[in-house]
Amino acid sequence: MSRRSATAALRLDPLLRKIASVVSPGDAPPVAVRAGMIPCGGVLPVVARERALLVGDAAGMVSPVTAGGIHTALQHGERAGEAVARFVRGEVGDPATWFVRNYPRFLLKRSLRWAFDNFQSDWMFNHLLGTPQMRRMAELIYFHRKGGPLPKD
Numbered sequence: 001m002s003r004r005s006a007t008a009a010l011r012l013d014p015l016l017r018k019i020a021s022v023v024s025p026g027d028a029p030p031v032a033v034r035a036g037m038i039p040c041g042g043v044l045p046v047v048a049r050e051r052a053l054l055v056g057d058a059a060g061m062v063s064p065v066t067a068g069g070i071h072t073a074l075q076h077g078e079r080a081g082e083a084v085a086r087f088v089r090g091e092v093g094d095p096a097t098w099f100v101r102n103y104p105r106f107l108l109k110r111s112l113r114w115a116f117d118n119f120q121s122d123w124m125f126n127h128l129l130g131t132p133q134m135r136r137m138a139e140l141i142y143f144h145r146k147g148g149p150l151p152k153d
């Protein structure tokens with residue numbers, strides 16, 4: 001991202017104007033700022049080195065479609081903990097050499113992201129959103145196989 005677009009992305013004035021009738025932080029300076037880009041471009045090329053692992057957001061383990069990363073962070077975080085414990089007990093070699101091979105690759109979701117970035121059209125999506133096929137796709141993306149159908153309107 002260029003410096004210009006990064007600065008533009010951080011402008012809060014339009015948001016503050018929009019919510020001014022409901023909430024206003026006044027002129028007080030922010031006490032703290034906690035923000036960052038959601039790493040939804042896929043798992044990073046390097047996620048481990050000797051005796052060190054990255055998991056969750058730090059590894060870029062975030063869905064390129066929904067930017068959701070809670071499930072993968074918990075799942076792989078727990079397994080990473082178990083792998084490290086087994087390493088400490090001398091049962092396995094350094095997890096940096098084998099554990100990260102099981103990280104998700106998000107091939108389908110990265111393809112969907114690419115298609116969305118390159119072919120997204122509001123007109124088309126507005127029409128598609130009302131179709132049963134699109135509804136089914138949304139159910140699968142957001143709730144996977146376990147989720148029930150989306151509520152009807």
Ligand SMILES: Cc1cc2nc3c(=O)[nH]c(=O)nc-3n(C[C@H](O)[C@H](O)[C@H](O)COP(=O)(O)OP(=O)(O)OC[C@H]3O[C@@H](n4cnc5c(N)ncnc54)[C@H](O)[C@@H]3O)c2cc1C
Pocket residue numbers: 038055056057058062067068069070071073
């Ligand atoms: C606004 C927003 C909405 C989201 N909504 C969803 C959603 O609906 N569903 C979903 O699945 N995902 C969602 N996500 C993404 C999800 O929150 C993250 O993918 C997930 O929390 C990643 O977990 P993590 O443990 O990898 O990282 P984090 O939850 O970011 O945990 C990292 C922790 O490390 C701490 N830390 C950082 N640096 C240091 C340091 N030097 N020393 C010590 N501690 C440090 C941080 O304070 C933090 O507590 C959302 C994210 C955002 C920002």
